[in-house]
Structure formats: C-alpha cells, structure tokens
Amino acid sequence: MALNPVVAEVTARITERSRATRADYIRRMDAARDSGAGRAKLSCANWAHAFAGQTIADKLRAMDGSRPNVGVVTAYNDMLSAHQPFERFPAVIRQAVREVGATAQVAGGTPAMCDGVTQGRPGMELSLFSRDAIAMATGVALTHDAFDAAMMLGVCDKIVPGLFMGALAFGHLPVVFAPAGPMPSGIPNAEKARVRALYAQNQVDRATLLQSEIGSYHSPGTCTFYGTANSNQMMMEIAGLHMPSTAFVHPETGLRDALTAAAAKRAVELARSGEGRMADVISEKSIVNMIVALLATGGSTNHAIHLVAMARAAGVLIDWTDMDQLSSVTPLLARVYPNGSADVNAFQAAGGVAFVTRELAQAGHIHSDVTTVMGQGIEAYFQEPSLVDGELVWRDGVSESLDRDILRPAADPFDKEGGLRLVQGDLGRAVIKVSAVKPENRIVEAPAAVFETQEDALAAFKAGQLDRDVVVVLRFQGPRANGMPELHSLSPALGVLQDKGFKVAFVTDGRMSGASGKTPAAIHVSPEALAGGPLAHVQDGDIIRLDAEAGVLTTVGVADLTARPLAVRSTANAEGSSWGYGRELFGAFRHVVTTAEQGATVCFAVPAGAGGHTDTPPNPNVVDRTVDA
Template structure:
C-alpha cells in the first residue's frame, strides 16, 4: 500500500487547487454542457451518412444505431520522424481491436509533427514551440465533427504529445488514451556521440566522422534513446495515467508492443459513456494528475521543456501551475533515474532495469504521488506493474528488481536527494535551471558576460577563441515573442569544451535547451524576455553576472544607479528574419503568445509572465 501523502505534495496540490478554483470550475462547467450536446446518434441523416460513407457494411451498421462507441484516432504519423514511423501500421491494429470490443474506430485526422533533431540550429526550429499550439488546434479540428465517443492519440515527440493533449482537453467530456510507439534499439552510446560532437566543435574531427557518429546513434524506427523531451513525454503520459501501465518504453515492431496497442484500443471503448464506466479526459486530468506529472519529471530528471508544457497542459484543463510549484516539489522529490544527459545510459537500459513501474512504485511508497488519481487502469496502483506476454495473453506483473545501479535507484538510496530543478530570480528576471547533471562545483558561476542576439554569434566567437576564458554566455531575443523560442542545442558542445578546459562557464537565455541540458549550468526561459523589454536588454559585454543554482539567484552585479540608467526595452538586434521557412505565417502566434512561466502559449496569456 502507498504511504500517506507527503506534506509538501499535499500543500502544493492544495495551493494549485485554490489558485485554480474559478478557472477549473468554469472548465468543468463547459465539460458538463458538452457532455449533453447532441453527437453522432442525433446528427441529421445527411451528416451521419457523410460520417460513415467510407466504412465497411458492419461498421456502418454499428454507427447507424448509435450504441456502438465511435473512437476517433488522431495521428501524428509521418516517416520523417523515426519515433512516429511505426504509427503507419497502428490504425490497422486499432480498428479490429475496437471492433472486437463492440465499437468502431476511424482516423479522425492527422496533426503536423516536426523533428527538432532535423531543425536544430536552423530557421525551422523557430516554428517548433508554436507547433505545439498548432497541433492542439489541429486536434480540435479532427474532433470537431462531434461524432466520437472516445479518442486515441498517436504521438511521441517533443511538442506533439503536449499539443495532442491540449487539443483533446478541449473535448474533455470524452475519454482519451495515448498510444506510444517505443524507443529505437540502442546504437552508438550517447556519451560517445557527445564526445564526437565536442571533438568536431574543436576542429579535431571532420564532418564525415561526425555524421557517422550521429547516424550510428539515430539509426532505426523508434524514439531517440536519450532522455530528452520525447521520452519525457512518455514518462509524463504514464505517470498521469494516460498510457496503459508500463507501456512507455516497450520497443516498436514487437509482439508486446502490438498487444499493448490493441489493449489500449479496447480500453478506451470500456471508458466511453455507452459502457457505463466513463472516464472523461477533463475529469481525469485534475490537480492530482498534474502534480503527479511534475513529480515524475523531477524524479526522472526530465526535459526542461516541461516547465513550459505542463503549465500549458494544465491551463487547458482550467488548472493554474506556477514555477514555484516545480521548485517546492523539487526540494523533496529524489532523483531516481540517471539517463543521458543526466547519466551515461539510455531509456532502453532504464526500462530493462525496472523503468517506470519501479519508479512509480518507489514514489508511491514514499507518499510522493497521488495514488488515488484517476487513470486508464482505475488509480495509480496498477502502474507499479510491468506488461509481458504469457503466450498470446497480455499480463502485468511486478517489475524487474533493480539490477542496474548506474541507471535506476530506490528512494532510500537516490542519486540525489532533490529533483535538481531550480527557479532562479534576480535582477535579470526569472528562469529555470536543471542541475541534475551539473557537478556541484559548477552550480555557482560568477563571470563577465558576452552578450549575443543570435546563437550563430556564439559559434563564431568560439571559433575565434574569444570564449576561451571564464564567461557567462548570454543569448537573448530567443523568447516566444521574438522568434518562437527555439532550442539552442548547438551551443552545448562549444560551451562544454570551454568548461572542460578548466574555465567557469554558464549560459543565460530567454530561449530553450530541453534534453540537451547537461553539465553546463544554463538559466533558461528567462522571463520577461528581451523582446518584451526584459532585463537582458540592459546587459553589456563585460558586465559581471552571478548564476547561483544553490541559492536560486540570477543577478547582474552592476551598480544600482548604472543599472537603472540603462534603457530597458527592445534594442536593434540580430534576431532572425521574420520571413522564410514558413516563419511569416506564424507572426500571429508571436503577437499573441504569453510568457514562459505561463507556458509560452497562444491560448493563455498571463500579465507579467
């Protein structure tokens, strides 16, 4: 049995509920109204005929009667993304499984899915974060026929899962499950890949060697095996009860993966109103589920992107989450996983050592998760178990014993006593920093700054040897209003080289870093951003800045009179052109987006965030 709920988890959950009382009540009121709205069986004859025109005779019969639950599949399939390529076969697995459970499944629509790995450092990355909200809108379009009784969402990668969930929450009167695809087999190790990247940054190996290393790391269908945003998404869906237990990291193309996909299809039918045990998504995703998601993020050392995505997801359910909630929980949630970039191993090794079922069981026993949160399996207790095949039957049992102390640890002997996510505040604004992979001696950096308005300038300065010293690199005009808040992965190899040379180095930016957050301390998502007149615009080359991840401060050590005399506000900058690669089409998003602390969403803008 789980332990009593930890006092801090209880207090943070209560605070979120109190903060969200009015917005959550309004959301639940909308769900109640939507649940009574006419759907398929009340459509006009022409409307209904359009809805099932392409179906088989048997499926038409089921849909005509109105009693067979209709399941809408919203898919992010494309075969550019290795993680999404397996989804090509999913509708053909799902439809017979739903039919056998007495329902009818149709592909309701597709949503765009871009690969951040392809666009890193290029103009397309400026569309990446905004693609989350576009996916939410596309999900709503797919479900707008209002002809479905349940939803299956097919998505894995960075902005896609949060976008699908935000969109599905706008139809939160319906049950919804997420169906994962699993990670690719382990290839070239992530530490070795990182080593080659640093050698290339130093000019010690050429492009061919670098491409060989990258192709050996990313080499097959399935999710990239490091613990970036895509795999953090899978953790999040599991700990929030939106996957079947233990489903997140089962490899694609296996009999177990197919069995889990079919089981998810059957389960969503069981959760529809027609089956008498409905679990509407908007009821399931409550304050307890959101807090469980934050705890899972902290316990596994997940992507910093989720300090944006979780507030945006919560807001879609009428729940208001603040960065203080992350920080307060981080102080009591131990780090139980070491998966690259927080350690040398990958998600396949994590799963083999017990994976999510082991982590969830440990957190339940420590009272750090809401055991009574609603899930696809009832409550959170079944998520202690690992799926397996007994012949052709899908069964769940106890996870493997901890057999790999390099990758997974019990609460009694964690890798760290806290979750390693801190909120920084000071004269430069507010930011988040992930320190789970940062050595203690690098968590406080005080050094002169070098200020850049674009990441290309950092690469050029490094190549000229101008960063070979103690330095805090500031990259501004990278926030959501400026250019869509791109990830800045390509900064990590050169800054890692500078640190390895014995210098004190840190990064401060109003942009993102995500799963690349590693050994170099990085103050991310600085808000207010530079394009909104934030304090980063006051910095000048040579100013001394102190990033103190232990004390939670981010300060410009500039005299008060001098600091106040400097004009705040947008300056002439080298921020990227607003045209080309589709960027002109997203001007409306840049104009409407809220601040980082409220999720950098176009759907919810919070004053001062």
C-alpha cells in the first residue's frame, strides 16, 4: 500500500528541517569510515595493550590484522532485573564470534539505574541525566578505536536511549543491540494496581503491598508492563537494530542465547561486508518509523523527550508537532498494561512485534524502504525465531492476531489515532498519553491546586484536601530545576480521586512514568517554571482547562497570565535538589540542559553566552491535526 500522505508529509518536513545537521553528521561518519579500520591505525604498542588481557587464541586472531574485532558496551548490573542476564552475555558473544574467526571484547560499561528502585526518592532526580551520562560512557568505551563493529547490551528506561546516542557518535560502524527479554508473568497487573490504590488509602498495610509488588517483580528480565523499557525494545526492533522478534524472548531460554550469538555473528558479517553502518540504519525514515511504532502500541511518554535527543544524535531534528501529527493518523493496534490488562508476554504470544511491523508496513504507516542490520527493507522483521533441533530458524510471524483484545489489525484498530497528543495554550506546550485514558476523562476543567513537591501533593491528598474536582499542578520539576524526575508516586492517589467520581487532571513540567495510566496528565510542560515558564504564574484556585481532544492546555478567565509576578521556588526545594545522593555531581547538567521539547539533553546544548543556536526550538505554532489523510 502507498505510504500514508501525512507520514510522507511529516517525513519530508523533518528531512528539510534536518538538512544541514544531517549532512554534517553523514560527512563526519563518512570521514571516520574512510580513515580506515581503527585497528590498522593503532601502533604495535597500542594494539598490544588492547589485547594484553585476552586469551592466547584471541591474541593470535588479533595479530592476523584482518579479523574483525567487536566492541561490546554493557549496562550489566544486578540492580536491574532486566540487566542481570547480561552477566553471561559477553561469554556467549566471545564464543559466537570465535566460531566465525573474529574477536570480541567488552569495551566498557555504563551506569544503569533502576527507576523502580528510585521512584519517589531523591535518586530519581539523576534518572534523566543518567541517559546522557550513558551516552558519554559509550563514547569513552568506543573511543579506543579498536573495533570494526559494536554491540550494545541494554534494555531499560534511560539506558537504551543513552546507548543509542553514544553509539551514533560511532555511526561509521555497524551496531547491533542485543536485549535480555522480559521476566515471566507475575500476578495480574489489575491486581497490582488494586493493591496500590488500597495502600494509598491506608486500607492495607505495607506488608500486603510488599507481597503484591514481589509477586509482580519476581525474576530476571524486564518488568512486564508496557513502560519505557519495553517501548525501547519495540523501537529498537522497528529501527532495524535488533535481530527480528528479539525483544520479548525470555532471558532464561536457549532461544535467548541463540539470538545473542546470532546478533554477534551478524555484527561480524556486517563488519566484513562494510554494510549496515548505524549512520545508514538510523535515518529520517527510521526515526519516523520509531515514532509511529511507539504511537501504534501506546508506548511510553518518556520517549517524547528521548526520541528528540536520540534523533539529534543522528543529525535528525524532530519536535512534538511531528509526533502529534503522526499520532493523528496512526492506528492504535495494541492494548498492553497500563493501556489494557495484558502484559508484554501476552502481547508477544498474540503476535508481538512481527505482527505490528507487518500491519504498519502493509497499511502504509511506516517506511518499508529502510536499511536494517538484516539488510535492505523492513520485511525481515515480519519473521519470528525458533529453535529446531538446537538450530536457530526463522519463520513468518502470524498473519492474524491470536487475541484481538490485545492486538488488532490496522484495518480494525482499537482507536483510529495513536496514544500521544500535544496540548498547548497559555500554559505552554505539553504532551499527554491518551491511550489509557477513557474518552469521558479526557476533558477536565477545574480549579488548580499548586504544589512544588510530590510530598506536599501527597500530604494534601491524605488530608482530604483534594477530594473535589481538581487540576493538580506540580511545578519546579523540569530538567533545569531538579533533573526532571518521574512522578509516578502520585499515580495511585490521582487514580483514587478519579475513581471517587471527581474530575481530576495533572499538569507538570516534570515527567510521569512510562506506566502513565488512567488519569489525564499534561506533562513535560515547556518552558519549565524555573525558566520563567507560564506554570510559574499559576495560583491556587485558577481554573485550568485540559482538553486532550482539542489539544488545549490553558487557564480560563485569566486575561494575561504572564502579567502576574513569577512564583519564587522555595529555598528548601532548591537546596534539596542540589546536593545529596550524587546530585551535586550533576550541577553543570542542570545549568546547560535543553528544554524538554529539545530532548532535555546536555550532549547537544549550547551554553549561555557561547553563541550559536539550539537546533530544535519548540514549535510556536498551534498544532494542526487537520492534515488531509
């Protein structure tokens, strides 16, 4: 089928906007490629250092001078269940490449913090900044210039975007991402949410809550809800950086190890052929495909930030208007918790990534003429792997959903639009995830209750002060203020208020979790309050209208919001976010970080007074959701 005209139009606009930055990026990658293999440029002493710790057999292979060497960047640690399986991956990779006459080395490790552990804690204020630290750590690992290809081992929230950004700095190399897969299903997600709501109302004790949470998060592998981590995996697959249908295979299986070995051998094949460099895999078209896949599956709102920074690393400039217009014509094909009751294991069993990719491609919602690590075209990603007599084989994925409550074809979607929208008005620009919000809850007009911290908002909830129609405004939570932490700890309380029949909405310049759920939340409000954004002028009792259907976020009855004096951030809040839990080490990040719509990144920031300009200024135009489809 012909490409959807809106997808074509948005892609063309991104391409034109990115013309200079993309050309500069490709020029630099071409120069790096043309300078020759890194190992050929290293002196004998350099090369001896690189292999001093390796086995005799690997040293002999390396001395040959013509055998590819694969650099592995790993985010392994025991703190993340999704990353614990990476402990054994280097051994699998080394053995796999030896079988095809190559070598592999762990080039370096990156930080990998668990948002599930830091949620609601001070450490969450380092979470978003850790993405850029991971990108930098990836750059440090690969700067040894001893590699002909690279493999990235990461799954979770900031880790994959950081690896992606860092790897693109070495986009002259082929790069293959190898995930670890989800943990087996635990207790039903609806039961987990029920217990959390009861605990928020003091109706069950902490021991009951802990028992429920352990039943949810219980083994190695990714958490099974469709949050940022699993959205990452969907996008790496649609971008052509995974082996096909790799995302949701369990870690403790022979199939997972076989896929990891196959990914390593594929990296060697690409190094030998000179094809599939990351700079060619990641293009304007593949970025659009990633956005569409995210929208079609109701993925994480965090990627409204991450994708901007990830695309910029390849010289591609996108903004929230692009995402919103793509959402207006993207069918919602999946219902996975928090947008439904099923988890990612059920999603995979119903047809998974292969089904979604085929449906989007055949309906003209994504570009099929892209480069992937499997070669030219997206068709390889219609396949699924299996083990037959111990051998990895590929077969076509299912052509029809095996559970239409979880997966639908593009011709009969859950919704004719995707899961993410732009809202804007005199309060700035923000994004809202509507795929989990019932239509009757998507328009809220109510008095504001303004807070500076999650703790203050939760205290008001527990005191009964929010038992009414209310728009909870939480400001001074942006990247400059405190690193833009996730505010998922408020979700159960807001859900309780909504369940009581109140009209409830949430507005913040911070982030919600990738598990953002049923309460309408206008998040990432840009510009942020600390930068003089409109949220700094809002007062308790102001009437705020959040209309996700019309794309509106505005005050009602306020003649000139900016005529009011700016609210002053409390000293305790400011000082509390500047030190402790490692936050003092990231002070420079808070000073130079770009806005949320610019990716909230320090990697491509232009310091004040340094001249130049930022690449992706927020689009000042009112979003047009009426582009002819």
